[in-house]
Amino acid sequence: MKNISSKTISRVLLCVRTLESLMREGKITISSGGLARITGLTDVQIRKDISNFGKVGIPRVGYNIRDLKTVLEEFILRKNVIRVILFGAGNLGKAILKYAGFGKQKLKIVAAFDRDKKKSEKVINGVKVYPFEKALFLIKKSTADIGVIAVPQEASQEVADLIVAAGIKSIVNFAPVSLKVPKEVHVRNIDLTIEFLSAYCDASV
Template identity: 45%
Template sequence: MSTKKISEGTISRLFIYLREITALVRMNIRTISSAELGERTNLTDAKVRKDLGQFGQFGVSGSGYDTGELKVALERILGKDKTWNVAVVGTGQLGSALLAYPGFKQHKLSVVAAFDADTKKIGKKISGVMIDSIEDMPKIIKEKKISIGVVAVPSESAQDAAEKLVAAGVSCILNFAPTSLSMPEKVKVKDVDLSRELETLSYFLANKR
């Protein structure tokens, strides 16, 4: 495990490569050059090589990368060999949709707990997941070894929900509330904000020549 810092961009592209490589392996294509891989992912050959180069030397001069080997290497680098437990805070419209979302399982993330401030909901199940009281969060997060917390509450309560998750021991937050959380350095926060994506499109339309 090297010590130099890897950029978010690189990580996110590694997943793109992995997806493509997986498809190639399925198609029985054994070898691929950085140029071809770049073509297929709409990236440049240099970027492909630089990204991969940060983790070791996977290629063979003159012929390219072995798809099978690269797939295994990327899976290891990206931690696709382990499963992580997830808790969702907030079980409104969005929270419920997330509890039903199959993508978590597909990415080796297992949603094992849900929390809601509304006492009427506690004890009920959504998509097979029991809704617990916020008060029980510390105990449950520890017991179930949960490392990812999903914030699916309104903006006003988002900071509070995130702080409770972190206090209980999670180290990653996936934030769906359209507000910026302040969190200690060591906590990884990922904002998912569809509104902002939409807004960016409006800007582009308003300002294109």
């Protein structure tokens, strides 16, 4: 299978969540057009994305919802568990730690780190918050797959450097700053201000 872009993965995850909802409603099949209407994607984009996974649908019938969900999940969840480490146990970090949806997608936050000694050594939703100084040793020991940065802007590059030094190749960055990382490290930037303004602009068109 060819390399799949991060945008495609995001669309596939949206489709998986939609298919789960349709299964709960008792639906059996759906067309690419029907899936497009629910997700807000285009019919062409749906068919193009699904074509990455071989022949799945039935002509003039559409996709078996359960079968399609299985195929998409097998791609997304090639590993049994995707291990995540989190930097920052402030308001945003706590919200991430308490989010219940990770378990459904086999994402597991294995450790969190914070410089504030009042926050370290606490356990939030089953995840222990460690002092920042222990990060490099514990990250290597955890064999984490993704590093999440939820720290203030001025500390984000230092955290990114530490994540890279630990050998992690995927970073989700909530800090409003462009990180400098080696080309083999993938960074997904999530600026909430930009997301909110984009949503407003989309609705205003």
